[in-house]
Amino acid sequence: MTTLVDIYTDGACSGNPGPGGWGAVLCAGEREKEIYGGEPLTTNNRMELTAVIEALRALKYPATVRVYTDSQYVQKGISEWIQGWKRRGWKTASKTAVKNEDLWRVLDELANGPHRIEWLWVKGHAGHPMNERADALARHGISHPKGI
Numbered sequence: 395m396t397t398l399v400d401i402y403t404d405g406a407c408s409g410n411p412g413p414g415g416w417g418a419v420l421c422a423g424e425r426e427k428e429i430y431g432g433e434p435l436t437t438n439n440r441m442e443l444t445a446v447i448e449a450l451r452a453l454k455y456p457a458t459v460r461v462y463t464d465s466q467y468v469q470k471g472i473s474e475w476i477q478g479w480k481r482r483g484w485k486t487a488s489k490t491a492v493k494n495e496d497l498w499r500v501l502d503e504l505a506n507g508p509h510r511i512e513w514l515w516v517k518g519h520a521g522h523p524m525n526e527r528a529d530a531l532a533r534h535g536i537s538h539p540k541g542i
Contacts, residue, residue, distance in 0.1 A: 405441025416445035417531020432539035456508035464518030
């Protein structure tokens with residue numbers, strides 16, 4: 395039986411583009427781990443993707459994972475849009491290059507790795523305690539980019 399891990403992620407940017415941060419809370423039973431980081435010049439969407447990537451990288455063993463994100467870009471991108479992007483050679487339906495292709499490729503590889511992942515959207519800034527924690531970590535990552 396694999397471990398169930400709930401992951402709550404968020405990204406933040408001060409200006410878009412501008413300094414950015416990402417944060418994640420990983421919960422497995424009674425254990426919790428917080429991670430965060432940032433970049434000096436980035437976008438909010440890059441930080442949303444990085445939060446999920448770094449959270450999945452933090453898992454040490456195969457697990458059943460529920461990823462909670464307040465980013466529809468991440469949730470829909472990985473569960474709906476990515477297959478079409480790949481079929482079209484990383485082009486959108488309007489034949490333009492997929493933004494953040496480098497991060498989408500990494501996330502796609504992780505999503506097809508040893509974990510069974512469910513992608514869940516939660517409304518941001520709506521009082522969900524774990525999403526608020528991930529948001530605080532992401533904002534902290536803006537000024538403390540070497541959080542890991």
